Amino acid sequence: MAHSATRPAARNIVYTARLVGSPVFDPIGDKVGTVYDVVVLFRFKGNPLAVGLVVEVAGRRRVFLPLTRVTSIDKGQVISTGLVNMRRFAQRPAETLVLAQLLERTVTLRETGEKAIVLDAAMSNVRGREWQLTTLFVQTSKKGRKAAETFTVPVNDVVGLAHPAANQGASSILSQLVGLKPADVADVLRDLPPERMQAVAHELPDERLADVMEELGSEDQAFILSALDIDRAADVLDAMQPDDAADLVAELPTEQAAKLLEEMEPEEARDVRRLLTYDERAAGGLMTSDPIILPPDATIAQALAMARRADTPPALAAIMFVCRPPLETPTGRFLGVIHLQRALREPPSTMIGSILDTDVDAVSPGDGIGTITRLLATYNLTAVPVVDDDLLVGAVSVDDVLDHLLPEDWREADEDTTDEALEVHHG
Template sequence: MLDQLIAPDIKALIEEGKFEEIAAFIEDRHPTEAAEILSGLPEDDVNLVLEKLPLQTAADIFCELPGSLQSHIAAKLNKNDLAKLVINLSPDDRVDLLKSLPEEQFDSVLPVLAKREREDIKKLASYKEGTAGSIMTTDYIALPADITVREALDKIRLEGPAKESIYTIFVLDEGRHLVGSVRLADLILSHPSKKLRDIMDGQVVAVQAEADQEEATYKFSRYDLVALPVVDTNGNLVGIITHDDALDVIEQERTEDMERFMAISGKHEDTNYLQTSIWTHFSHRVVWLIILAILGLVSGAILQSFESTLMNLMILAFYMPMLADTGGNTGSQSATVVVRALALKEINPKDILKVIWKEAQVGLLLALVLGVLAFLRVYFTSSGASIPESMNIINIGLAIGIALGIQVLSATIIGALLPLIAAAFGLDPALVASPALTTIVDISGLFIYFSTARLLLGI
C-alpha cells in the first residue's frame, strides 16, 4: 500500500535519472519499507539506487528484497562487487543468496572471500533445504562456562559489533558442547565476578541440525524462545536460529499448509501472488485436479451401476447434490480439526482410537440433526415430483434422511481417519484433506445413498 502512495514521485525521479535523490529518500526509512519501495521499480534500476547508498545500508535493504529480485541484481554484479555485498550480509542471508546464483557465479565469488567466510558458507550451504541447519546462522556469541561475567562482557564488547542478534549468549564446556545459555539481561544484572556456569540456565533447549525446520519452529512457540541453538549429533553448537527467521518459516508453512489442504502443489516459497506467472499458478493447480478427475471415474461407475434405481425414482437425483455437499462439508470439518490437532501435537497417530471414538459421537449428533433436516426438506419440497404409486413421500423422505445420516457419520469418521493414517506413514496430513477427501466421500456417499434407497424402498 505504501508503494502505491509514493510510486508516482519515484517514477518521476527515475525518468529524470535522479537515483541519488531516490537513495536519499529511502536511506532513512526502515529497510523493510525501503525494500518495498525498490521492489516497485524496474528491475534494472534497483541496482542504480543501491549503488548510491552506503554499503551496509544497501546490504540491509538488499536482504529484505524478494528472492527473485536479489538473484537478478546479484547476477549483474562482477565478482568483487558481489563479494563486497556478500560479506555485508548476515551469514544465513549470504548462503541463501549464493545458493540462488548460477553455479559458475557461486564458484567465482568464493575465492575472493576470506578463508573463514568461505568455510562458513560451505558449511551452512551443506544443510538440506527444509532442515533446521538450512535456516540457521553462525552469527552468535558462545563463551566458555568458566569465565566470569566481567570477562564475558569484555568479550562481547569485542565480538559484539559484528553480531546481528546477541539477546542470548550460549555457554560451552571445554569440548564445545552446549551446556547452557545466559540472557544478555541476566549478564548485566549479575555480579561481575560470578562465573557464567553459576548464572547460566542449564535447561537448554536445542535442535539437531538435521531435524525438520518445523521441529525448530515448534520449539520456538513451545518454549517462548528468542534464539534456538542448533547442535550436531555430538551436541556441539553449530549455529542458531533467530526469532525472525523462525517467524518467516512459520508464515511460509502456514501458506504451505493451506495450499496443500486445497490441493495446490508446488514449492510454496516466497512467491508473490501478482508476480507469479499464469503458467506457474496453472501448473501448481492442475496436477491434483487431474488426479481427482481420475478418482472421480469411480463415482461415475457407481452411478451407472445404479442406473435402474435412478430410472425408477428420478426424485433421488434431486438430492444427490445435498448428499455430496453435506458429506464433503462434515468430512472437511473433522479433517481440519484433526490436522490442526496433529500440527499442534495435541494428538499423535497412536491416539487413533480415542479420536475415532470422539468423532463417531460428534458425527452421530450431526447425523441426527442433518438427517431430520433432510427428511423435512424432502417432505416439503417434493410435492410436484413424480413418484411411483407403490411409494409415498414419507417413505422416500425417511430413506433419504437415513442415507444422509449414514453419509454424515461415515464422512466425519473418514475425515478424521485419513490425516491420521497419513501421519502414521510419515506423510503430511494436510495432503489427504479437503479436495481428495471430498472426492472419496462422494464415492462412498453415492454408494450409501443408492444402497439405502434400494434396501428401504425395494427398488
Template sequence: MSATRVFVARLAGCSVFDPAGDKVGRVRDVIVVYRSKEAPRVIGFVVEVPGRRHIFLSIGRVTSIGSGQIITTGLINLRRFEQRGGEVRVIAEVLGRRVTLVDGSGTAVIEDVAIENNAQGDWAVSDLFIRRPKTSPSPFAKGQTQFAKWADVRERFTGEAQSATQLLATYEDLLPADLANALLDLPEARMLEVAEEMSDERLADVLEEMPEGEQVDILNQLDDERAADVLDQMQPDDAADLIAQLSDERGEALLDLMQPEEAEDVRMLLLYAPDTAGGLMTTEPIIVSADATVAEGLALIRRHELAPALGAAVCVTLPPYEPPTGRFLGMVHFQRMLRYPPNERLGTLLDQRLEPVKVRASAAEVARTLASYNLVSVPVVDDNHRLVGVVTIDDVLDYLLPDDWRSHDDEAPVAPTDTSTSRPFTRPIATTVGRRQPNGQTR
C-alpha cells in the same frame, strides 16, 4: 490549505494524518503529470502505510499541507500504488535531473522542486531550485544555486532520470527493509542502477530484505569482485540462500573470492537442507567460555551491529569458540545476566531447562521449541554436541510465511470511488506482512 508553496524534498518522510489526528503513514514521493504549455500539475502523493505498503493519496483528498504534516479527509486508497503512464515521481525521477536554461546561459541540475497552490485550488510545480556546474577544480567547490521557473528550463532529454546518487540521498534515513521496499517500487532498470551506487554494507542490508528473484537480478548486475564483497557483508545464512539461487559455476566463483572465514560459514550452511535447523541457522551467535563474567557477556550484547534476537542470549561452550565449537554447555539469557553482579561467572547461570536442537531437526521442530519455551533463539548442535549455530525467531518466520508476502495486499472494504481520479478509496487500516522465505527455491 495551510501553505501555498511547499518544497518537495521537505515533504519526504513527513507524516500523513486523518481528520481525527490518527497517523496514516509517511510521504515517500509526489506524483505530477506534465502539461504541454504549463508547469506539471500535482495529482497526489505516494504514501507508505503500515506494512510498508505504498499507496496513492489523491491531492483532492488533502485538506492541509504544512508544518511537516499532511491532513487528509480520511478516505484513502489502500490498493498498492502502481505508477500509470504519464505520471512522474518527483523525488525518484525529477530531483537530480539535468536541464538546460532557455536563456542560453548553460545547464544546471534540479536539487529541489516547489509546488504551489494556485487561485483555482490546484497544486502545480512553481519553482525549481537548481545548481549550476562548479567552475573551480577544487573538490570542495560547489556550483552556484538559484531559483528558476519551470518555463525557464528545458529538459536535456525527455524522460532523463535523475542521478542514482541524488536518489539515494533522499533514501538516506530509511531502514534497510523500507529502502528495499522503495527500490522494489522503482522500474527494474532504475532499481539496478540505484543498487549499483550503494555501498557494499548498505546493499547487503537491503538484499537481505528482498525476495530472492530481485536479489539474483541485482547480484547478476555486479561483477564478481563487487558481488563477493557484498556477500561478505551479508549474514551467512542470507548469503547462503542467495548463492543457492545462482548457477553452480558462479556460486563457486563467488565463494572463492569471498573472505575465507565468511566463505567457510556459507559453505557449511549450504550442506544442509533448507527446511532443517542447519538450513535456517546463523553461524554467528555470541559464544563465550564458562569463566566469562556477566560484565563481559553484557559488553558483547551491547554491540550496535548485533541483531536483537542474537543479543537475547549468549552461548557457553568448551574451546574452541568458533563454530563448530567444543562441547555446548548451555545458554545464558540477558535478563538473567542483569540480575547478577558483574563478576558472576556465566558458567553458573546456564539455563538447564533448555535443550538444543540437532542440526538436522525439522523446521517444524525448531518452531515448536521456540514457541514452547517462549524463546527468540535456540542453539543448534551437531551429533557430537558441538555448537554450530543458532536459529532465531526471524529465521523461522522467514521459512513459515508465504513466499509472496511482499506483493500480497490484505482485503479491505471499498468505499465509493473518487471519480476525479478513478481510484477507489477506503479508510486506512494496518496490514499484516511477514518476511521472505529463505528456502533456496527460485520464485
C-alpha cells in the same frame, strides 16, 4: 459522496498559501524578510518533510531558512533563532517547492479515484522543530449540474502529489533513503524499474546493501548481485549473515556460485559452504553459524558488550551460547545459554558460568522446522542452539523460521494476501 478527513494531531498547523508574504523576524524583533515559499522533501515512508522556508530579503534576494531555526509560526509572522544565512537559495534535485510546484497539481483521491486540484497545503509541527506536510485543501471537478467540491484530505490519501521515484536519478532516491530501516529500503527498491533498482543498489555501501539484500526475495537478490563486479559481490556476501548468504548462493548458477565463494573471505566462505550441505528447511539449513558464543569464564560485562554490537540481530542478541573453546562454530562442548534479561540483573563482574541455563533443549542439524517452531513457542525463546555431537554448530532464530513459514513472496504481497496464505498454510 461526502468527503472527510481526520485532522492530524499537532501543536501547530499552517497553510502555506496563507504563509506567503508573512514577515520573518529575528529574536530581537528586527524584520529580516518575508516568506516566499516552503521547501519539502518527499520520503518513501511517511508524510513529506517540510525542511525550510524560502525567504525574500532586501534586494529581492531569496535565501533559505531551515525550519529547525524557526521558533514560532503564529499570527501571520515567523520568528527565527538568529541571523539568516544570506547565501542565495538554490533548489536541490530532491527538494520540492510547495507553492511553485505543488499548488494546482492534479492528484487522485485513493478512496474514490476522483481527480482533484491542490489549492493549498498545510504543514504541521509534529514534534520539537520537525514539520511535515500533512493536509491538502483540494477541489474536485464540476460534474454536470453538480458543483465542484472543496475539502481537506490527508496527504497520504492522495496519489500523484510527488513525482514517481521511477523518474528520479539514483542520487535523488538515495537522499530519501537516509534513516530508513533495511526492510523499508528493500520495499523502495522493489517498486523501482529493474535498471533503477540496480543503479540505486550499486550506490549503497557494502554493509548497508548487505542489510537490504537480506530483506529482499531471492530473485531480486540475484538480479542485484548480477550487476556487481565479482569483487564487490563477494564483499557484500561477506557482510551478510552466513545463513542469508548461503540461501542466496544456493539460488545462483553453479559456476557463478563457485567463483563468488572463491573470492569471499576464507572464513566467511567456509561458513557458507558448510550451511549449503544441509537441507534448507532443516535446522542446519535455517541456522546462522555466527551467534554470540562465549566461554564460561567470561563476565556479564563482556556478554553485554557482545549483545550491544550493532551487527547482531535482536533475536540473537537476546540469548548467548556458552561453550568450551574453540569459540567459532563448530565449537567445543556446548554447555548452555545465557538469557539477556537474566544477565541484566547480575553485577558486571559475575562470571556467566554461574548463571548458566542448561535446560534449553538443543536441536540437531537434521531436525525439521516443526520441531524448531514448537521449541521456540513452548519456551518463549528467540533462538535455539543447533548441536551436533555435543558441539555447537549454529543457532536458529525466530526470524529465520518466520521467513520459511511465510509464503515465498510474502515481502511483495500485501497484508491481506499474506494473512490468507498463512491461513491456508496453517489450516
